[in-house]
Amino acid sequence: MTTSDPLSRQSAKVQRDAKISDSVKARRCAALAVMDVTANGTALELALAATEDYAGLAPRDRAFARAIAATVFRRSGQIKAVLKPFVRKAPTAPVQAVLRTAVAQIIFMDVPPHAAVSESVDVLKSRKTTQGFANFANAVLRKVVEDGKKLAAASPPKANIPGWIRGEWERSYGKIPMTKIAVQLIKDPGLDLTVRQNREDLAAATGGTPVGQQSLRLKTIGDVTALPGFEDGQWWAxxxxxxxxxxxxxxxxxxxxxxxxxxxxxxxxxxxxxxxxxxxxxxxxxxxxxxxxxxxxxxxxxxxxxxxxxxxxxxxxxxxxxxxxxxxxxxxxxxxxxxxxxxxxxxxxxxxxxxxxxxxxxxxxxxxxxxxxxxxxxxxxxxxxxxxxxxxxxxxxxxxxxxxxxxxxxxxxxxxxxxxxxxxxxxxxxxxxxxxxxxxxxxxxxxxx
Ligand SMILES: C[S@@+](CC[C@H](N)C(=O)[O-])C[C@H]1O[C@@H](n2cnc3c(N)ncnc32)[C@H](O)[C@@H]1O
The missing domain is CATH 3.40.50.150 (Vaccinia Virus protein VP39)
Structure with a gap:
């Protein structure tokens, strides 16, 4: 991906990148990873790791890049519905990826819209092959800021599941369960631990809820290595x-x-x-x-x-x-x-x-x-x-x-x-x-x- 993708193939890159902030780099990693997953079937974690800036980013920026890319895949159908009225002819894959990551931030993430727009435009400007689309993207994303929430709300969560998968699930599990399954895709899943012993003590220390025979359910994922009992192997995710x-x-x-x-x-x-x-x-x-x-x-x-x-x-x-x-x-x-x-x-x-x-x-x-x-x-x-x-x-x-x-x-x-x-x-x-x-x-x- 890093050597063959159009976003990365640039000669004066190193010099130009010195001027790019880490938050723009994180957004660029997200867009590149989205392209890699979609075009090559790469797993998201591997696609992110393969982008050239990812390893050098601080954990917070890496988490931001991962959250943007994951949101693109959680909300794929709704993002498509938001962009449709404003993008008549499909742009090149790198431009599309940047637009999708920008919509993910503007509509579905806790990111100030002006930052999402201007830094996504900066991502396009950072590469010769995409810089010509900066004004176009700026115009599209401004419309998204104005009307995107309404368009997203009009598109049901099940639109986020690709058609062939939706068909198989509907036939196997029924239309109502299918709709409920789609709701789970747009929710934060939290974290389950399998606990060896003293589950109640760990529940008290973490605020988690015991569930099933051996599991403890935490509301947010966070840094698992910082949880009590990690070092001495009391549990595993x-x-x-x-x-x-x-x-x-x-x-x-x-x-x-x-x-x-x-x-x-x-x-x-x-x-x-x-x-x-x-x-x-x-x-x-x-x-x-x-x-x-x-x-x-x-x-x-x-x-x-x-x-x-x-x-x-x-x-x-x-x-x-x-x-x-x-x-x-x-x-x-x-x-x-x-x-x-x-x-x-x-x-x-x-x-x-x-x-x-x-x-x-x-x-x-x-x-x-x-x-x-x-x-x-x-x-x-x-x-x-x-x-x-x-x-x-x-x-x-x-x-x-x-x-x-x-x-x-x-x-x-x-x-x-x-x-x-x-x-x-x-x-x-x-x-x-x-x-x-x-x-x-x-x-x-x-x-x-
Ligand atoms: C569903 S994952 C296993 C997860 C694991 N049981 C756990 O609970 O952590 C499937 C595993 O099968 C392995 N695998 C795939 N084909 C295999 C093969 N022919 N022989 C042995 N392992 C294989 C993969 O490397 C992968 O680790």
């Missing part, structure tokens, strides 16, 4: 829904101590930590070395242990395990509350590719499950194809496994239809009073003894 697959697996055993468990796609390790903290003898496999490094850091901080294997799980072999967790690679569309870019860097084709991989990983996980053992399949996806059809195909093709019907989740208030077919499907609009949760699909199986 993990969405309430993401904590369920390991809990379901552990509940199938009377005593989990020393049970041999395999976490097949383990990094960065939230579920490995849960299994290890309960006393299981855990082997954690993942094919990404970068993500495994984070798993190692998490184990070190929490002083927990697991045997780490850097390998493609399809090529991993070992003595079968009593407990196997397959938290499969998936589109991750269920995590849109904290990662709104997932709705903009996925496609029907990328989902189909993942489905093929899931269809290989599930039988592989079965082959690594001992007779009488338990296998749990989970995906943090809301796409229907990554859920029920996968386990239906698995049960048709792999003998010796039967579904363990899941009828409720302790401490979670979910409607009965979330357990249809003996599996669990959480929707982001569930438990709205306590703030919602990620979208997960979870199924559990036992192998014949």
């Amino acid at each position: 993990q969405d309430l829904a993401a904590a369920q697959p390991a809990q379901i697996l552990m509940r199938q055993f009377e005593d989990v101590k020393n049970i041999r468990a395999l976490d097949m796609c383990a990094a960065p390790g939230g579920k490995t930590l849960q299994l290890a903290a309960a006393g299981m003898d855990v082997t954690a496999v993942d094919k990404s070395s970068g993500r495994l490094k984070r798993l190692e850091e998490n184990l070190a901080r929490t002083k927990l242990s697991a045997k780490i294997v850097h390998k493609d799980a399809l090529e991993f072999d070992a003595e079968p395990f009593d407990a196997v967790l397959l938290d499969a690679p998936c589109s991750a569309t269920g995590t849109f509350r904290r990662h709104p870019d997932v709705l903009h860097n996925r496609s029907p084709k990328s989902v189909a590719d993942l489905v093929r991989l899931q269809d290989k990983l599930l039988p592989k996980a079965a082959s690594l499950t001992a007779p009488g053992g338990v296998l749990v399949y989970a995906v943090c996806s809301l796409q229907p194809d990554e859920g029920f059809p996968r386990i239906k195909k698995f049960l048709e093709n792999v003998p010796d496994f039967r579904l363990i019907p899941l009828l409720s989740l302790p401490g979670l208030d979910l409607p009965p239809e979330r357990f249809e077919g003996g599996v669990v499907r959480t929707l982001p609009c569930d438990m709205p009073k306590s703030g919602g949760l990620d979208g997960f699909f979870i199924a559990a199986f036992r192998r014949k003894a």
Whole structure:
């Protein structure tokens, strides 16, 4: 992105950039990242990190850049509706990206409109290829300041969800839940921690609310490393829904101590930590070395242990395990509350590719499950194809496994239809009073003894 994008390809750049304030640089990072996510399917965090100014910015400016880009993806449909009357012919991608980031600030963020307009115009002026659009953008954004709020209000939250995803969710979950899911996209999701012990003490120290079996819910994200208990590994960040697959697996055993468990796609390790903290003898496999490094850091901080294997799980072999967790690679569309870019860097084709991989990983996980053992399949996806059809195909093709019907989740208030077919499907609009949760699909199986 940094070498090929039109905003960055400039010769006298260094000299000119010396005159640019950090807040303009932050806005430029946001626009570049928006382009990268949209054009190349890059994850937002990686796209931001790849922009040349990002690493040199203060944490506050980096957070500002991230908040602008995330708002563009949370409000994509409404931003489009705001710009439509004022932009007759689509400008080049870099100019569009700057306009979208400017509208995000003017309408949806706590930013003074005049600063959003003038600094966005400065972003365009900072590059030769875009400086010719400065007057045009200035005129458009002034109109946005005047009329943008009305235009945004006339566009419903569900307009922020790309059409192909909206169609799949509406067909699978219904029109009303779809509308409620869309409302979760424009809300601040807060932060869930999975707490090892003394949850009430941590709740008192942080003002958080205990929820589910092991989680503590905080209203704002902030600097997690500054929270009490971080240094000595009393907890780790993990969405309430993401904590369920390991809990379901552990509940199938009377005593989990020393049970041999395999976490097949383990990094960065939230579920490995849960299994290890309960006393299981855990082997954690993942094919990404970068993500495994984070798993190692998490184990070190929490002083927990697991045997780490850097390998493609399809090529991993070992003595079968009593407990196997397959938290499969998936589109991750269920995590849109904290990662709104997932709705903009996925496609029907990328989902189909993942489905093929899931269809290989599930039988592989079965082959690594001992007779009488338990296998749990989970995906943090809301796409229907990554859920029920996968386990239906698995049960048709792999003998010796039967579904363990899941009828409720302790401490979670979910409607009965979330357990249809003996599996669990959480929707982001569930438990709205306590703030919602990620979208997960979870199924559990036992192998014949
Ligand atoms: C949903 S994430 C796992 C999250 C993890 N279980 C946790 O709770 O922190 C899926 C993981 O699968 C890994 N992965 C993808 N394909 C894989 C494969 N063929 N073999 C092993 N790991 C794979 C990815 O690197 C990624 O870390």
